[in-house]
Each structure stands twice: as structure tokens, then as C-alpha cells.
Amino acid sequence: MSKNAIMxxxxxxxxPPSVSxxxxxxxxxxxxxxxxxxxxxxLREMQYVYRTKSTVLMMTCSGTGSMESAVVNLLxxxxxxxxxxxxAFGDRxxxxxxxxxxxxxxxxxxxGHAADPKKLAKALKENKDxxxxxxxxxxxSTGIVNDLKTLADEVRKHSAAIIVVDxxxxxxxEPLEMDAWGLDVVLTGxxxxxxxxxxxxxxxxxxxxxxxxxxxxxxRFYYDWRTMLKSVKDKETPYTPGVTLVMGQAEALRLxxxxxxxxxxxxxxxxxxxxxxxxxxxxxxLFAADPANIxxxxxxxxxxxxxxxxxxxxxxxxxxxxxxQLHLKGKIxxxxxxxxxxxxxxxxxxxxxxxxxxxxxx
Numbered sequence: 001m002s003k004n005a006i007m008x009x010x011x012x013x014x015x016p017p018s019v020s021x022x023x024x025x026x027x028x029x030x031x032x033x034x035x036x037x038x039x040x041x042x043l044r045e046m047q048y049v050y051r052t053k054s055t056v057l058m059m060t061c062s063g064t065g066s067m068e069s070a071v072v073n074l075l076x077x078x079x080x081x082x083x084x085x086x087x088a089f090g091d092r093x094x095x096x097x098x099x100x101x102x103x104x105x106x107x108x109x110x111x112g113h114a115a116d117p118k119k120l121a122k123a124l125k126e127n128k129d130x131x132x133x134x135x136x137x138x139x140x141s142t143g144i145v146n147d148l149k150t151l152a153d154e155v156r157k158h159s160a161a162i163i164v165v166d167x168x169x170x171x172x173x174e175p176l177e178m179d180a181w182g183l184d185v186v187l188t189g190x191x192x193x194x195x196x197x198x199x200x201x202x203x204x205x206x207x208x209x210x211x212x213x214x215x216x217x218x219x220r221f222y223y224d225w226r227t228m229l230k231s232v233k234d235k236e237t238p239y240t241p242g243v244t245l246v247m248g249q250a251e252a253l254r255l256x257x258x259x260x261x262x263x264x265x266x267x268x269x270x271x272x273x274x275x276x277x278x279x280x281x282x283x284x285x286l287f288a289a290d291p292a293n294i295x296x297x298x299x300x301x302x303x304x305x306x307x308x309x310x311x312x313x314x315x316x317x318x319x320x321x322x323x324x325q326l327h328l329k330g331k332i333x334x335x336x337x338x339x340x341x342x343x344x345x346x347x348x349x350x351x352x353x354x355x356x357x358x359x360x361x362x
Contacts, residue, residue, distance in 0.1 A: 005318040008349045010140040010169055010295045011192040013339035022251035023244045030243050036235035038250050045253035049261055050186055050204045052178035057228045059201045060242040063168035063189030066201035069223035070164050070185055071096050076217040079131045084115045087139035088325050100218050114290035115146045117154045124158035133161045137170030141325045143288040143297030145174055149181040162209055173268045173294045173338040184209045195252040195339045199245045268293045271337035278350050287332050295336040306330040313352045
């Protein structure tokens with residue numbers, strides 16, 4: 001791939017040059033004062049991005065690792081959990097829960113639609129003993145955003161359950177107010193709105209959640225939040241972290257602080273609006289009924305193979321665009337506009353798509 005390659009994918013996303021430079025510096029030993037200061041800075045700046053005073057934990061893994069960590073730290077065999085799924089990544093919570101021998105209550109939406117608070121309320125009324133409720137903030141498989149504040153309010157009305165949110169693709173792109181909205185656990189990964197390479201995951205954990213963490217009895221070792229919490233106090237991780245990734249993340253967080261998180265949200269929203277205006281001009285309809293700002297999912301004309309389309313663009317022009325997942329494979333494309341993606345990046349992607357769409361119409 002060309003060194004001038006353009007990424008319009010929803011993770012990994014492009015890296016700011018200063019983040020790449022930070023990761024190219026000489027590596028630090030993870031049991032030194034220098035690394036401890038960098039680690040501590042990263043966690044404090046993550047609190048700023050999360051809009052929380054809660055403890056933030058860091059793991060060297062993908063976002064899916066943070067999802068698994070939430071399951072094993074909050075639940076015990078026989079516990080009742082509810083997953084309100086709006087796409088492939090809500091379904092992933094279901095798979096993780098079943099892997100650990102649990103049988104979650106599933107409230108499922110048609111792909112492309114956000115979580116319906118009325119469906120949630122009904123499920124909670126019928127299951128008063130739910131211990132944990134799992135949501136997605138955004139789902140990149142469908143390009144939707146959920147109204148977390150309203151969903152959290154519904155949980156509080158009907159249940160004492162802990163609220164867990166997968167914001168792996170939403171954080172640092174879509175508005176999120178962990179404390180103000182009453183969210184208990186918010187998970188994320190480094191490779192999307194946080195403008196870093198893949199490999200770090202974070203969990204912000206509210207004070208009331210720790211009571212459940214102490215009593216949960218599913219097996220856990222590497223992902224044990226209690227062990228992580230003890231190490232945080234010493235400005236270190238219990239096991240060897242991705243040191244270079246932390247160096248990159250600290251720089252990316254410095255950039256986010258410099259811009260201001262509200263401005264990051266605004267910039268992402270403006271790029272989403274810009275992309276949808278282009279889509280309307282070329283007659284590509286939106287797939288999502290409740291579209292997120294992180295990416296735009298677009299339906300392709302009948303007879304056009306979406307997978308072949310994006311492979312050709314990557315091969316010939318070094319522009320990465322995401323296709324559909326599972327039953328949407330070949331039927332939609334997904335154009336991301338989060339993180340370090342710029343308007344000029346989008347313009348290049350639009351031009352590449354228009355050139356090939358013209359062939360179909362000819």
C-alpha cells in the first residue's frame with residue numbers, strides 16, 4: 001500500500017503525525033518513574049474524555065477484551081443479564097455471556113435502528129432481578145447511535161442494574177457524559193476516536209460498580225479489575241503493558257485536550273453532515289434510520305458488488321473504505337469520519353466512489 005494511503009475505515013483510523021512520532025521514540029521500561037508519569041497522565045486525560053470522576057482502567061488488548069472484562073468482573077454463574085443489541089457488536093456481548101455459561105435476556109433491534117426505550121422498559125419490568133444491562137453507544141456494523149441518556153433513565157426507573165456501555169467506536173467522536181447520564185461502566189478502544197493504534201482498551205468504572213466487582217465469581221485473572229485497581233495507585237499496570245501504545249495514546253489525548261472534547265464532537269458531526277450531503281447528491285441512501293456521527297453507512301445500487309468495489313479502490317488508489325458485515329456484506333459501504341480523518345480524505349474517497357458508480361449508471 002502507498003505511503004500516501006487514506007483510511008476511511010471505522011478502526012483502525014489514521015494517526016496524527018505526532019502520535020506516530022511519539023511511538024517511534026526510544027521505549028521506556030514499564031516499572032520506571034517516567035512510564036508511571038505517562039500512564040498516570042493517560043488515565044487522567046481519559047477521565048476528561050469520558051466526562052467522569054470515576055476510576056479508569058487500562059488493558060493491553062482490543063476493545064473486545066474490555067467487553068469480556070466487563071462480563072467476568074460483574075457477573076456470577078446464574079446471574080441475569082440483559083443485552084439490548086443494535087448490531088454485530090451487541091451480538092458480541094451475547095456471545096461472550098454465553099461463553100461464560102450465562103443466558104442473557106436479549107432485546108434486539110432491526111439492524112439500522114437504535115435501541116427502543118419502550119422495549120427496554122418492558123424487558124426490565126418482566127425481569128426485576130437483572131444484575132447488569134449492556135448497551136452499545138454506537139455500532140459500526142450498522143452506523144447507528146443510541147440515546148444513552150434516555151436508555152439509562154429507563155434502567156434507573158425499573159431496576160438497580162449496573163449499566164455497561166460499549167463506546168469502543170463512540171468515545172471521542174459522539175457526545176458522551178458518563179457521570180451526568182448515570183452510566184456505570186464505559187468501555188473503549190484506542191484505534192478509533194482516540195486516534196491511536198490498535199491494542200489498548202479502557203474501562204471507566206463508577207464507584208457503585210465496585211461492590212459488584214468484589215462479589216462477582218466468574219473466572220478472571222488477566223482481566224481482574226481488582227488487580228488493576230491496586231496497580232493504578234502505584235501508577236503502573238499489573239502485567240507488562242503496550243508501552244509504545246501508551247506513549248502514542250498520551251500524545252493523542254494531548255491533542256484532544258488541546259482541541260477540546262466538545263469541539264471534537266462538533267468536528268465529527270460536521271464531517272458526518274458533509275458526507276451525507278455528498279451521498280444525497282450521488283443518490284446513495286443511508287442505511288441507518290438513526291445514524292451516528294462516527295460513520296455513514298450507505299446502501300449500494302442493486303447488482304453492484306460492494307466487496308469488489310472497495311477492493312478495487314484499495315488496490316488502485318490506496319483508499320480503504322469498509323464494506324458491510326455478515327448479511328450486509330456486499331450490500332452497503334461504511335465511510336468513517338471520526339478521529340484524524342479529514343475533509344480532504346473524504347473528498348478523495350468520494351471521487352474514487354463516484355468514478356466507479358458512474359460505470360454502473362452508464
